[in-house]
Amino acid sequence: MGRTISAKNNFFYLTASLVILLISATLTQALSGSWFDWVLKGVTLFNFAVCLISLQVDKVWFRFLITVAIGWGMVSVGKVFFPSREMDAVVLALMLCFFLGTFKIIARKILFTGSVDINKVVGSVALFLLLGLMWAMVYLIIMEFSPQAFTGMTQQPWGENFANVTYFSFVTLTTLGYGDISPLSEVARVAVYLEAIAGIFYMAIVVASLVGASQQHRGEKQDPP
Template sequence: MNDVRNHETGWRVLVRRHPSAFLLAAQLLSLVIFPLLDDSTGGRVVFSAFGAMVLLLAVWVVNRTPAVNWIAWLIAIPAFVLSILSVASDSVPLLLWSSALEALLYFYVAASLIAYMLSDHRVTTDELFAAGATFTLLAWGFAYLYLICQAWYPDSFTGAVMPERPRTWLELLFFSFTNLSATGLGDILPLGSAARVLTMLEQLAGIGYIAVVVSRLIGLSLLRAGSR
């Protein structure tokens, strides 16, 4: 009995100390399972439910940072409802509205995590997890913006495979990751003006994030290691 209680206590301590790790793990897990669900209607439902869990985790992480928690709930609740309704009704307008709210939520949580990481001069393990989670949140947020852009402006993107068709969600997410990380593999290209503007904004966000946040965490970590 004592071993069970100690295990539960240790789990609660882990959850309390490293909330960003769970958000990062959920984002990475969704990347792993999405290729199995991408082309099926049932898969969309499952992935939408999984996305709802990620939304709840995002709100929970905001609650552990200096951000105002009710703002996150104000965005997350309608985003969750519209996301489920868009899958159930196969409605494009609902999908676009839910995508816009999800993008707003991911950017809000990312900004909150950045404020959390910049709030002091001490680097914790959770802040390192937060650095990875923030990167995925930014990539997800821009992917949703690309999805909206493609719906509003057809032929905004082209690709090496079947260049005439609209890009899938996974392709846009892949483009977002390569663009944010500045790897630029180039098999998906923005063609329209709006798509290129969004691409440039994401490139600017990626460079700024690495230059300001990640480099600061690395510098503080090296400074702490050198002072020991």
């Protein structure tokens, strides 16, 4: 993998791994069983690995992301022997930290910097997917401490709720608002409207970034040496 991923195609791999994670979450819901929960965990670790390899970050951020990924793996294994709501909350918080760190790194690489190519466009898709996944983690953490925070979802292990919460997150992010799942608690409502605002601003910022970077690159080409 390390030989094929480069700065010209890294966001293709990253976006593909995020899509695989979303699909595996749906399969986890469709095919019940503890073994499939481990498949979801394996796909999550695979996603972490692809992020670490494809982003090619500096040592500080690499150490941060790999520490979070290792911590997530250790807590996930520990939860098998010491199952508790607190352990689930830690697992979700570590996933949120990893996605948040990945989001920040990608944003620095593609927003308002350099020329626009297909890899950067795909990178903006990865940013959108990460934004939805981050809020999905927030909703899952809320449900760990307030199981009745949302209508349309029942209390069950976070892996089994992952598909429903992710679906709700992207519906909120795009401001579709189907209404089959809705927030009940005040904390959940605040999280939901903040995500809706973030989704609107994300679209505006990405379009402005890509257009601005393209015009700047075009102007640099036209300037005489």
